[in-house]
Amino acid sequence: MSNLWLISEDSFDPSHQHHQETIFTIGNGYLSTRGAHEEGYPEEHRATFIHGVFDAAPISVTELANVPDWLPLTVHLNGERFSLTSGAVESFQRTLDLRTGVLTRTVRWRSPQGDTATIVLERFASLADPHTLFIRCRVTPEFAGAVEFRAALNGNSDNEGLAHWRWLGQGRRADVLYLHNRTRQSKIEIATAMKLAAAQGEELAREVWDAENTPTLSLTMRAVPGQELIVDKFVAAFTTRDVASDRLTDAAVDRVDHVAGWPHALSDNAAAWDREWQRTDVIIEGDDEAQIALRFNLFQMLVAAPRDDGRVNIGAKTLSGFGYRGHAFWDTEIFMLPLFTYTAPHIARNLLNYRRHLLPAAREKAKANGFEGALFPWESADTGEEVTPTWVPHFADRTKLVRIWTGDIEIHISADIAFAAHQYWQLTGDDPWFIESGAELILDTARFWASRAEWNAARNCYEYTDVIGPDEYHDHVNNNFFTNRMAQWNIQAALDALDWLKANAPASAADLIARLDLTEARLAHWREVLEKIYLPVHPSGLIEQFEGYFQRKEVDLAALEPRTQSIQVIFGIEGTNETQVLKQPDVLMLLYLLRDHYADDAVRVNYDYYNIRTDHTYGSSLGPSIQTIMACNVGKPDEAYEHFIRAVRADLHDVRGNAGDGIHAASAAGTWQAVVFGFGGLRVTPQGWSTRPRLPKHWKRLAFKFYHRGKLQKVDLRV
Amino acid sequence: MSNLWLISEDSFDPSHQHHQETIFTIGNGYLSTRGAHEEGYPEEHRATFIHGVFDAAPISVTELANVPDWLPLTVHLNGERFSLTSGAVESFQRTLDLRTGVLTRTVRWRSPQGDTATIVLERFASLADPHTLFIRCRVTPEFAGAVEFRAALNGNSDNEGLAHWRWLGQGRRADVLYLHNRTRQSKIEIATAMKLAAAQGEELAREVWDAENTPTLSLTMRAVPGQELIVDKFVAAFTTRDVASDRLTDAAVDRVDHVAGWPHALSDNAAAWDREWQRTDVIIEGDDEAQIALRFNLFQMLVAAPRDDGRVNIGAKTLSGFGYRGHAFWDTEIFMLPLFTYTAPHIARNLLNYRRHLLPAAREKAKANGFEGALFPWESADTGEEVTPTWVPHFADRTKLVRIWTGDIEIHISADIAFAAHQYWQLTGDDPWFIESGAELILDTARFWASRAEWNAARNCYEYTDVIGPDEYHDHVNNNFFTNRMAQWNIQAALDALDWLKANAPASAADLIARLDLTEARLAHWREVLEKIYLPVHPSGLIEQFEGYFQRKEVDLAALEPRTQSIQVIFGIEGTNETQVLKQPDVLMLLYLLRDHYADDAVRVNYDYYNIRTDHTYGSSLGPSIQTIMACNVGKPDEAYEHFIRAVRADLHDVRGNAGDGIHAASAAGTWQAVVFGFGGLRVTPQGWSTRPRLPKHWKRLAFKFYHRGKLQKVDLRV
Secondary structure, eight states: GGGGEEEEOOOGGGGHHHHHHHHTEEEOEEEEEEOOOTTTOOOOOEEEEEEOOOETTTEEEEEEEOOBOOOEEEEEEEEOOOOOOOSSEEEEEEEETTTEEEEEEEEEOOTSOEEEEEEEEEEEEEETTTEEEEEEEEEEEEESSEEEEEEEBTTOOOEEEEOEEEEEEEETTEEEEEEEEEEEESEEEEEEEEEEEEEESSSEEEEEEEOTTOOOEEEEEEEEEHHHHHEEEEEEEEEESOOOGGGGGHHHHHHHHHHOOHHHHHHHHHHHHHHHHHOOEEEEEOOHHHHHHHHEEEEEEHHHHSSTTTTOOOOTTTOOGGGGOBBBBBIIIIHHHHHHHOOOOEEEEHHHHHHHHHHHHHHHHHTTOOOOOOOOSSSSSOSSSOOOOOHHHOOOOOOEEEEOOOHHOTTTTTHHHHHHHHHHHHHOOOOOHHHIIIIHHHHHHHHHHHHHHHHEETTEEEEESSSSSSTTOOSSSSHHHHHHHHHHHHHHHHHHHHHHHHHHHHHHHHHHHHHHTOHHHHHHHHHHHHHHOOOOTTTTTTTTTSSTTGGGOOOOGGGOOOOOOOHHHHHHHHHHTSSOBBSSSSHHHHHHHHGGGSSSHHHHHHHHHHHHHHTTTHHHHHHHHHHHHHHHHOOOOHHHHHHHHHHHTTHHHHHHHHGGGGOOHHHHHHHHHIIIIIIIIIIITEEEEOOOOOTTTTTEEEEEEEETTTTEEEEEEOO | GGGGGGGEEOOOGGHHHHHHHHHHHEOSEEEEEOOTTTTTTTTOOOOOOEEEOEETTTTTTTEEEOOBBBEEEEETTEEEEOTTTTEEEEEEEEEEEEETTTEEEEEEEEEESSSSEEEEEEEEEOOOSTTTTEEEEEEEESSEEEEEEEEEEEOOOOTTTTEEEEEEEEHHHHHEEEEOOOOEESOEEEEEEEEEEEEOOOOEEEEEEOOOOOOEEEEEEEOOTTTOOEEEEEEEETTTTSSGGGGGHHHHHHHHHHHOOOHHHHHHHHHHHHHHHHHHOOOOEEEEHHHHHHHHHHHHHHHSSSOTTTTOOTEEEEEOSGGGGGGTTTEEEEHHHHHHHHHHHHHHHHHHHHHHHHHHHHHHHHHHOOOOOOOOOOOOSSSSSOOOSSEESSSSSEEEEEEOOHHHHHHHHHHHHHHHHHHHHHOOOOOIIIIIIHHHHHHHHHHHHHOOOEETTTEEEEESSSHHHHHHSSOOOOOOHHHHHHHHHHHHHHHHHHHHHHHHHHHHHHHHHHHHHHHHHHHHHHHHHHHHBBOOTTTTSOOOOOOGGGGBBOOOGGGOOOSSSSSHHHHHHHHHHHHHHHSHHHHHHHHHTTTGGGGGHHHHHHHHHHTTTBBBTTTTTTTHHHHHHHHHHHHOOOHHHHHHHHHHHHHTTTTSSSSGOOOOOHHHHHHHHIIIIIIIIOETTEEEEEEOOOOOOOEEEEEEEEEEEEEEEEEEEEE
């Protein structure tokens, strides 16, 4: 059983270290640290990210700043620095225990001079106290002499070369060293503190190196063959997002001072993880790969989820890499939130509160574009302003630029956010939150949709032209069905919410009516837009993804197999736009979200049409999980499993070759939806919930839990 | 007398530190170090640049990488770290001695706890051995206890946030510490080494802190009131541009090992500087400001000039700042080279050899643009490829981009390079160099000009359309007179050079004829282009800067005074393009370069016409020096002096507000031309040289030296 919780590797390959760093990311919802090695290697992408700690960056506007490095711990055998690229590595194993978030590396190493030792390094970021970080180093020498342990804090970390931190100061209080830095532009300060404790062995010497921006502790212990030495590094980190500047270094030093020691910290952390897994774990029997891989995906979501902060979101690559710079997309609301809404509603609420806090910026964006209400940014960071890069350099020719339009016209995100808020409310029954926060999200996005709708007199309908739908292979399209239908849903949900508020929270209703200017005339306009949004459906139930899609060029995707590149790389950006090939089938996505509004036949017709037109392998990483569910819907279990395996392997197998940039969060969280809503067939209606198991044929059991209106529900499906 | 060699400041203002860092730059032709303080401050632009050490950078393509920092030296009085922003600064003075390149700072400081000391820090980069760098720190305590000196090498330096260096290793040999780093993309390695020697006082403790990427030496000395303590930091730096990788750290360590001590190093350096000033100094009597300021400008050119490397150039901001990223422009050939050709021909030859080495890249550029011969890049770095940024973000709106066209169409640089090569040859009589290198530069640029010329049948002439002349306020112009005339000059010089080669070096002539395909047909085409280049001149002698310039809008510049912005900022890029306002008057520049070809009357007519249309104050920093000379030419000494003072003050007074980005090298070197060719009226012809003094009325004496055909000439003009 226990091996179904372990992710392992048995060699170190410098050319694959970025992928491995992503896989072996640990964290605790406050921060995450990529699986770079304590001793460091030249081409590594070493990083620790803390939620909300952004700083200005060229092109990407702003990015999560890789914070001062807490990992440095080097081991010196009789004066020779341990490194996997010198001497001889006699054995190597690294294991991430998903059950506790502890990463363990065991190496038997012979130094160039011939001294051999077994070195074990364990690390975790405590889930019990997220400001504390731990490394234990155990060395069993096979020689006599000395082993030196050097631990440092390093304020010189950078984001792929961009240095965000300035040095403000450092110092020492008793046996604790601390370091104080500040970001260049956003002026966020961070204090890190550490101590180094000898837990086993004879201490020969101890030095404090107050080197600027790299305070270092050196501890030398006597090496006796066969006798294990144990040294613990305790670190704490606080930023001025957590405490005031004048208490910052004290906060970090105090926290390290009060660490109760490795065994206590380890067991507190394990207990905290156990509580998480009690809620979140999904048991699959009969398919070990799926079991481990699903847990890995859930683990990566759990380390990224903000437990105590309602002003941050989860970036498209979680906190596990430089990809997308920590920016949040619709990935959060559509792919990640269901996981949290069902299994950890307090986290879902934090993520929704992030949007709630940034409503003013969304109103600014709508206004700047000539509309009313709230238009959320396609890419969002700390301020809620649009942080999608406008231009990026062409990958092949530096004198050319590529215009990125998603920040201008991929507007469906506003409806996606409203949808997620509504879903959270419906599932949790958290009326106080809905009254205080959720309703305003839904009402103000509805205002946007009503003002953005364009009247087409010839057709006698409202349209949304010049948009990008979820399928980003096609931009500047008119009447993207997904966008139009979600806009309609949003306006209807707003009208319903207002009715509900009037009945259940009249004072809040009055306040919102006044603040958002919800006059009867405006509501009448909403109803008219709602009724007249252009939403053509073929009598067969087939939906055209956007106006003119059916006239685009057909491509026989199967004939292009085997393929190792996305269709967009093969045909070019413009070339792909002219075809019917999809990055992801957004009609199917819509049918998934609004499943109850569409008949089974319509789902089947659209599945059959769009499935074969989708670049499943190299298109969007968001697609496979949803495709799993829709394949289950139409009774195609083999296809469902194929999509599911593609989704759970996305990062572990580096399917797209870019896992080094960080976890594909939407895919990772989507695997939970695939299993629960797809294979489990969970369906929640106002009347209650039901399951309709459609397990892959070799699965023996599927068990999961979720909260429904505050109560934990257990589902255990056995064949 | 001696005070006319000193540049001083008497306070520290963190908000002006970037300007002061530029002013107090020191160097030795191998590297330069900005005048940041040893102890460091958060917003500083601390930097040391080594010629040729480039690494990839976004937007600017490549940039000089700020190398690992050799400056760190902190002083701790009874445990309190000396800083100008804590405790109390009782007195402060910093002085750069232009005669020796020694920078001295004297501070009387009282620590927060009340311990007072006078701290003197002296530094220089040895001109006698350019791989060696020296800091002496003298502390006279007024208290008893201990003074700690901490010296470090810091591999974490960055370029305004962009970190170029990875850590490769570090170590210790006896009392020398070393550090080994490599650039990220260009893979240039650097080794730095240091030691710390107590020259006076009682040593209490000495520690070595082998902190990663920041090796540090700590030396604690007994503090006795009134007794001066002296500590010396010796540093050496080598890169893999100097020695092979496997000998790199040894080279640095050995060099530090063999330093003979501060007094010897200081006197060797002073002797080397004395030799430079023997050649280069210009004496002005009757105008102390002009005397000091001119020496400052010459000093900045001397610290930037490569003595021993023919594969590097001098960037538009020398080695003194981040501006223009170390890229070289026509500034080198037209503004800097005359100084060196006349006073230090060996340096001029190095700079010309840089172009010679990069001819293959210039041929590639010509070919890529559909032409023959050599088209040099507008901005040039290590490889000779075009490194002008194509697009830069708009300063006010990040979603907008500004297209930079100079890299595409500012082609006059190819003629400027040929011109400088020809001038060097004519003045020095260095025939061997001309045969081996210079002739090919002139011939292959001529090939470019002939192939680039466009036949206009209607006019019966050759044209150059769609170019940018030196006056960059007007782009995409046709028949820029400067460009057309210099092209003509280039082709003529090539024909003459070929004739000379045939007569004096027939084997080389034959080789070049074969390699460059200089058939009779081709030469006939050259002659036809030469004769028929479109070069209209009004009967009055007035020259139209480019076709249609006379029709652009007139602007009354005087009416806009007082002004604090350039005309381009006021009118916008497009708006300025539509006016007659000039960034610099390139017709006058042409008349200066080809003075002997134009009559005095023509010079006067054009001077009067263009002078009032030029943005002298905030236009090009290249303009004022040349304007000085032309004003002298037309007998306007007061105007000449006004332009001259603007030029010599450019950086000292931060006239344009951007001196923090580095020295305006063309302006600095141009001041020498202004004095020598303007006020001194030096003129060299094949028959010999003459002067025609036109000294400002308060000047009593102007004396300078220059080399003519290998012999040092002395000019001493007294009123």
